[in-house]
Amino acid sequence: MDISFFTAAVVAGTPLLFAILGELMTEKAGQLNLGVEGMMLMGAVVGFKTALITGDPFLALAGAMLAGALGALIFGVLTVSLRANQVVAGLTLTIFGTGFSSFMGQGLMGEVIPESMKLFFADFKIPLLGDIPVIGQIFFNQGMLVYTGYIAAIVAGLYLYRTSIGLNLRSVGENTAAADAAGIKVSRYKYIHILIGGLLCGLAGAYLSLVYIPSWQENVTAGRGWIAVALVIFCRWNPYRVLAGAFLFGGLDIIGFRIQKYDFHISQYMIDMLPYLVTIIILILVSAGKSSAGSPPASLGESYFREER
Amino acid sequence: MVNISKSFGDVKANDNISFSVNYGEIYSLLGENGAGKSTLVNMLSGIYTPDSGDIYVHGERLRLASPADSISSGIGMIHQHFKLINVMTAMENIAIGQEHGFLFRKKKVKDKIEDICSRYGFRLEPEKLVRDMSVGEKQTVEILKVLYRGADILILDEPTAVLTPQETERLFDILLRMKEQGCAIIIITHKLHEVMEISDRVSVLRRGEIAGTVNTQETSPMELTSMMVGKKVTLSIERPPVKSDDIMLEVRDLSLIDRDSIKKLDRVSFSVRAGEILGVAGVAGSGQKELCESIQGLERRKRGGILFKGENISHLTPRAIFEKGLRISFIPEDRLGMGLVPTMDLVDNVILKDYYLQKGIFLDREPARQRAEHIVKMLNVHTPSIYHPVNKLSGGNIQKVLLGREIDSAPDFLVTAYPTRGLDIGSAHLIYDELNRQKERGVGILYVGEDLNILLSLCDRIMVMFEGRIIGTVDAATATKEELGLMMLGEVTGGVNSND
Numbered sequence: 001m002d003i004s005f006f007t008a009a010v011v012a013g014t015p016l017l018f019a020i021l022g023e024l025m026t027e028k029a030g031q032l033n034l035g036v037e038g039m040m041l042m043g044a045v046v047g048f049k050t051a052l053i054t055g056d057p058f059l060a061l062a063g064a065m066l067a068g069a070l071g072a073l074i075f076g077v078l079t080v081s082l083r084a085n086q087v088v089a090g091l092t093l094t095i096f097g098t099g100f101s102s103f104m105g106q107g108l109m110g111e112v113i114p115e116s117m118k119l120f121f122a123d124f125k126i127p128l129l130g131d132i133p134v135i136g137q138i139f140f141n142q143g144m145l146v147y148t149g150y151i152a153a154i155v156a157g158l159y160l161y162r163t164s165i166g167l168n169l170r171s172v173g174e175n176t177a178a179a180d181a182a183g184i185k186v187s188r189y190k191y192i193h194i195l196i197g198g199l200l201c202g203l204a205g206a207y208l209s210l211v212y213i214p215s216w217q218e219n220v221t222a223g224r225g226w227i228a229v230a231l232v233i234f235c236r237w238n239p240y241r242v243l244a245g246a247f248l249f250g251g252l253d254i255i256g257f258r259i260q261k262y263d264f265h266i267s268q269y270m271i272d273m274l275p276y277l278v279t280i281i282i283l284i285l286v287s288a289g290k291s292s293a294g295s296p297p298a299s300l301g302e303s304y305f306r307e308e309r
Numbered sequence: 310m311v312n313i314s315k316s317f318g319d320v321k322a323n324d325n326i327s328f329s330v331n332y333g334e335i336y337s338l339l340g341e342n343g344a345g346k347s348t349l350v351n352m353l354s355g356i357y358t359p360d361s362g363d364i365y366v367h368g369e370r371l372r373l374a375s376p377a378d379s380i381s382s383g384i385g386m387i388h389q390h391f392k393l394i395n396v397m398t399a400m401e402n403i404a405i406g407q408e409h410g411f412l413f414r415k416k417k418v419k420d421k422i423e424d425i426c427s428r429y430g431f432r433l434e435p436e437k438l439v440r441d442m443s444v445g446e447k448q449t450v451e452i453l454k455v456l457y458r459g460a461d462i463l464i465l466d467e468p469t470a471v472l473t474p475q476e477t478e479r480l481f482d483i484l485l486r487m488k489e490q491g492c493a494i495i496i497i498t499h500k501l502h503e504v505m506e507i508s509d510r511v512s513v514l515r516r517g518e519i520a521g522t523v524n525t526q527e528t529s530p531m532e533l534t535s536m537m538v539g540k541k542v543t544l545s546i547e548r549p550p551v552k553s554d555d556i557m558l559e560v561r562d563l564s565l566i567d568r569d570s571i572k573k574l575d576r577v578s579f580s581v582r583a584g585e586i587l588g589v590a591g592v593a594g595s596g597q598k599e600l601c602e603s604i605q606g607l608e609r610r611k612r613g614g615i616l617f618k619g620e621n622i623s624h625l626t627p628r629a630i631f632e633k634g635l636r637i638s639f640i641p642e643d644r645l646g647m648g649l650v651p652t653m654d655l656v657d658n659v660i661l662k663d664y665y666l667q668k669g670i671f672l673d674r675e676p677a678r679q680r681a682e683h684i685v686k687m688l689n690v691h692t693p694s695i696y697h698p699v700n701k702l703s704g705g706n707i708q709k710v711l712l713g714r715e716i717d718s719a720p721d722f723l724v725t726a727y728p729t730r731g732l733d734i735g736s737a738h739l740i741y742d743e744l745n746r747q748k749e750r751g752v753g754i755l756y757v758g759e760d761l762n763i764l765l766s767l768c769d770r771i772m773v774m775f776e777g778r779i780i781g782t783v784d785a786a787t788a789t790k791e792e793l794g795l796m797m798l799g800e801v802t803g804g805v806n807s808n809d
Binding site for chain 2: 162163178180182183184185295298306307
């Protein structure tokens with residue numbers, strides 16, 4: 001397989017990268033948001049429409065992220081302030097987001113991103129790093145958003161493991177009551193990180209509709225939001241591992257196209273199944289593995305009410 | 310605290326309570342379960358907000374709306390159930406929620422922790438993960454967490470409930486040192502001898518009200534008890550002799566390895582006669598839970614034999630054992646998790662064990678209702694009605710419901726783990742009496758306990774576990790607390806017969 005496959009795998013993995021990071025941040029605050037797919041779709045359609053109307057890439061990205069954050073805000077109000085069941089709230093958000101994008105996307109079918117914006121997102125080589133053989137070609141001859149993805153993962157890692165706020169955040173997710181007793185403003189942490197999660201999921205959606213496709217099609221995410229939720233488990237809630245997980249699944253995503261070149265007699269449908277199949281297998285392996293290593297934040301999915309007895 | 314009141318729904322947890330604590334003083338809050346001790350101090354720590362009344366610190370009126378407010382007023386709370394994060398180190402647990410710049414600077418935190426350690430005489434490994442710690446170490450982390458925040462008013466909720474005598478001794482030394490340094494210390498407890506040993510003043514709470522405040526030197530355990538219960542009670546526990554030599558339960562070379570490949574039980578062998586109470590002592594996590602669950606048939610990964618009345622039951626499920634007509638009752642450590650369904654009422658909890666023996670598709674609740682009423686009457690359970698969800702009852706009453714249900718099935722063997730944990734003296738003695746009644750009926754009892762005084766006076770023999778092994782078995786009539794304490798730490802002392 002040639003190098004261009006790996007380069008394409010990074011591109012295909014980037015929307016996953018943003019979405020996984022977003023869900024990871026949310027889960028670190030103890031909130032399980034299953035609305036990733038919905039927030040991505042909201043981001044995708046708002047980003048695309050803003051791009052068509054304004055032609056400004058920054059406005060398009062900002063619009064997409066705000067749309068994702070709006071979805072997350074709904075989830076936050078439901079689960080943090082009203083203490084609704086997180087699974088139900090997340091599923092609802094996905095259904096809402098899907099409907100929202102279909103509705104907003106009416107008449108967008110077949111529209112294409114203006115050339116000026118394509119140029120903005122085009123690949124460029126990073127000096128020095130881009131000259132490294134193989135690695136340079138795979139990782140450092142990419143578009144601006146792919147680089148943003150690398151930085152986001154590393155910043156998230158530093159934030160979680162090197163800052164005081166990150167320490168507080170992890171404690172909220174691990175043991176909300178302990179964090180509260182230690183004087184941490186639990187609700188504030190939860191809201192902020194749910195919103196950060198929404199921003200990142202919106203960005204992931206925008207990457208699909210603005211850069212990856214880049215024209216409008218119904219249901220652009222095609223289940224990537226769900227894969228992202230599962231990959232948080234695969235990456236064991238560690239932002240650095242997200243880089244590996246996202247690009248691995250990016251590869252699985254495009255392997256179907258690539259394999260057509262060769263004379264394999266496998267049904268196209270089987271190959272399209274691959275990322276989903278591997279997700280299921282990984283979930284089984286992770287769940288069956290040793291209990292203690294890489295376990296989820298202990299308070300994940302629990303509503304917190306201080307005066308509960 | 311002046312005229313504090315707090316209600317949960319219809320229940321008045323605290324009614325018009327006032328008390329004060331001075332700096333350089335150790336002050337005890339003593340009371341039965343459900344008397345409102347924890348509720349009262351949780352208002353000091355900002356977890357609950359009072360319905361009415363005022364809180365003054367240094368003469369200044371405070372509104373404590375959150376734990377953050379409470380911490381900034383110099384109040385530090387050490388909760389009964391530790392509020393620690395298992396996957397983090399001691400140091401990280403201590404540092405959470407603290408303002409110390411954007412970056413988490415390990416060095417600075419570590420220095421400050423070591424400084425506090427040397428001032429008060431703590432021993433602690435800052436880089437150790439909380440999940441690898443013993444209960445005593447975890448408590449040290451909790452205390453350090455409070456001191457790190459510069460608290461000079463310390464509240465300890467049942468601090469000795471899970472400690473060995475040696476650890477308790479060390480904790481008391483530390484508390485005395487803090488007192489000398491001018492801290493105000495509030496201890497919540499229901500252990501009378503601790504109140505007498507360490508505190509300067511004591512207030513007794515009864516049903517949400519203060520029954521009285523006295524200087525420790527001017528009172529006696531008897532007086533305190535009658536204040537707590539509201540009537541005179543006897544504190545002695547009877548020990549009827551064992552009448553039978555028939556072996557009820559025999560365990561042979563029982564081993565258990567858990568999911569993480571850690572050996573939880575290591576070739577455990579012992580036997581219990583009919584009408585005998587065999588006590589199990591040991592630091593928490595020495596394999597007691599695994600032992601109980603193995604006997605009950607809940608643990609499937611074990612090796613070795615469990616003979617019940619001569620029949621091997623080691624590979625049967627709880628229901629298979631039940632269907633063979635062998636009645637083993639289990640009163641687990643985790644009452645609401647394993648013993649009862651928290652949100653169901655008394656009747657439904659009673660019906661749980663044998664509903665499937667009924668014919669037809671609909672349940673007949675009538676027999677269960679009668680049994681629930683019988684249990685309420687027999688054990689004097691305080692509940693608004695038998696249709697009240699059990700998680701709304703106090704710990705002692707929950708335990709009575711569970712014990713009542715298990716005894717009601719006329720068991721041959723009773724496995725109990727910490728049946729009086731968190732219970733007040735009155736309720737605890739009710740339970741000891743009931744266990745003795747079962748013993749006289751010829752029931753074999755395995756009693757996992759933590760209070761050595763109780764183990765020594767209730768049990769016939771005491772078996773000490775350490776890291777999944779049996780360190781030794783002693784005759785409760787002749788053994789001493791110190792001997793048991795040393796064995797709990799893994800030291801084999803003289804005069805110990807391993808098994809009989």
